[in-house]
Structures are given as structure tokens and as C-alpha cells.
Amino acid sequence: MVRTPLTPWERERGERFGALLREARGERSMVEVAAAAGVSAETLRKIETGRAPTPSFFTIAALAFALDLSMDELAAACAPPEDGEALSA
Amino acid sequence: MVRTPLTPWERERGERFGALLREARGERSMVEVAAAAGVSAETLRKIETGRAPTPSFFTIAALAFALDLSMDELAAACAPPEDGEALSA
DNA sequence: TCTTATACCGGTATTTGTATCACGGTTGCT
DNA sequence: AGCAACCGTGATACAAATACCGGTATAAGA
Numbered sequence: 001m002v003r004t005p006l007t008p009w010e011r012e013r014g015e016r017f018g019a020l021l022r023e024a025r026g027e028r029s030m031v032e033v034a035a036a037a038g039v040s041a042e043t044l045r046k047i048e049t050g051r052a053p054t055p056s057f058f059t060i061a062a063l064a065f066a067l068d069l070s071m072d073e074l075a076a077a078c079a080p081p082e083d084g085e086a087l088s089a
Numbered sequence: 090m091v092r093t094p095l096t097p098w099e100r101e102r103g104e105r106f107g108a109l110l111r112e113a114r115g116e117r118s119m120v121e122v123a124a125a126a127g128v129s130a131e132t133l134r135k136i137e138t139g140r141a142p143t144p145s146f147f148t149i150a151a152l153a154f155a156l157d158l159s160m161d162e163l164a165a166a167c168a169p170p171e172d173g174e175a176l177s178a
Numbered sequence: 179t180c181t182t183a184t185a186c187c188g189g190t191a192t193t194t195g196t197a198t199c200a201c202g203g204t205t206g207c208t
Numbered sequence: 209a210g211c212a213a214c215c216g217t218g219a220t221a222c223a224a225a226t227a228c229c230g231g232t233a234t235a236a237g238a
Contacts, residue, residue, distance in 0.1 A: 092221080092222050092224080093223085094222085094223060094224090095223080096234095105214075107229085128226080129228080131228075132226055135225085136225095141224080141225060141226080143225080144226090145225070147228080148225085148226085177210080
């Protein structure tokens with residue numbers, strides 16, 4: 001086993017991440033947003049549904065631009081537990 | 090052709106992107122930064138040298154955090170020509 | 179000189195991302 | 209009803225990301 005097969009937490013993170021994108025998409029259709037970002041609609045769907053839990057940086061950059069989102073906020077929203085992880089505290 | 094085999098421009102973009110990371114790393118060693126970001130040193134090296142031109146979003150997020158970089162600035166620094174491409178103009 | 183640490187490079191293995199194809203569902207129009 | 213158009217979905221195919229291994233080169237220090 002050479003490549004870590006994505007931990008359950010990573011997959012869960014992918015789902016949360018996709019949910020964020022879907023929420024940001026709002027009323028716009030997948031096709032519309034995907035075209036604006038320059039990716040295929042199927043790719044966008046996989047990312048939104050969490051079936052592509054670790055999409056490429058530039059794909060997300062294009063989608064974030066199309067959806068008018070901040071990359072830093074997206075990353076922060078899916079931040080790893082690091083050490084403290086007080087969560088909602 | 091099912092998956093676009095990465096255009097020459099995308100590879101070039103990967104090199105520029107890697108150069109940014111290397112510059113931000115400064116004096117710190119690859120191993121040190123890679124460990125801080127939770128990725129292998131080989132992966133960091135490949136990204137820095139442009140041999141991994143389209144890294145995953147969360148890999149870059151971890152590296153950006155370890156290097157204290159802004160994702161938005163990183164994306165902006167490697168922005169596509171879109172249409173206008175007035176650049177510094 | 180020998181050892182250590184760092185970085186680079188090639189190959190290999192496995193998993194995953196992305197794109198194309200083909201299907202079912204819904205809506206609107208003739 | 210028949211048709212086209214759009215949307216979302218599943219299956220499939222290929223390219224690439226990530227990680228591990230060994231080897232090489234350079235520089236610093238004992």
C-alpha cells in the first residue's frame with residue numbers, strides 16, 4: 001500500500017466541502033456553474049456529492065471564482081482537527 | 090481522450106506555482122515544512138519542482154497553512170488568461 | 179576521511195480526479 | 209402523444225497525485 005486510501009475523515013471532509021459548494025451554487029444549475037468554471041458538470045457533481053473528496057487545487061480555484069467564494073474561507077471551513085479542535089466549544 | 094492530458098500551459102503554471110511555494114519556504118527544509126503540513130517530502134518536492142502540476146486542494150491548503158500563505162493569493166498568482174489578460178496593465 | 183543531513187532523481191504501486199458515454203426524469207412546446 | 213432540451217446520475221477509461229524505495233550529489237562537521 002503506497003498511497004493512503006483516504007481516511008474516513010477525509011471522505012467526510014469531502015462531503016462537507018461539497019455541501020458548501022452546493023450551498024454557494026444556490027439556484028444556479030450545475031451546468032451553468034461548471035461551464036463558468038471551465039470544468040465538466042460531472043466533475044462538479046462529484047465534488048458536490050463528495051465522491052471526489054480531494055479535488056485539485058486549480059479546479060477548486062476556478063469553482064471558487066465562479067461562485068465568488070474565498071479559498072481561505074473554504075479551507076478554514078474544512079480545517080483539520082490539528083490538535084485542539086474545540087469545535088463549537 | 091477521456092481526460093485532458095494536461096496542457097503545456099497547465100504544466101508551466103505548475104512550475105510557477107511550485108516556485109512560489111519554494112520561495113515561501115525560504116530557509117526551512119523540505120522535510121520540516123512537509124511534516125508541518127502533513128504531506129511527504131517527496132510530494133512537496135514534486136509540487137515545488139512542478140512535477141505535480143495540479144496538486145489537490147487540501148494538500149495545498151495544508152502547505153499554505155504551514156507556510157502562512159493565502160490561498161486566494163496563490164490562486165491569483167496563477168490565474169488563467171481567461172479573456173482579457175491585461176495583467177499588470 | 180567518514181558520517182550526517184539535505185535535496186534531487188528514477189522507478190514502482192495504488193488510489194483518485196477528471197472527462198466521455200449512456201440512461202432516466204422532468205418540463206415545455208407543437 | 210411525440211419531441212426536444214435540460215438536469216442529475218451511474219458506469220467506464222485514462223491520466224495524474226501521492227507515497228515508498230533506492231541511488232546520487234553536495235556541503236558541514238567530527
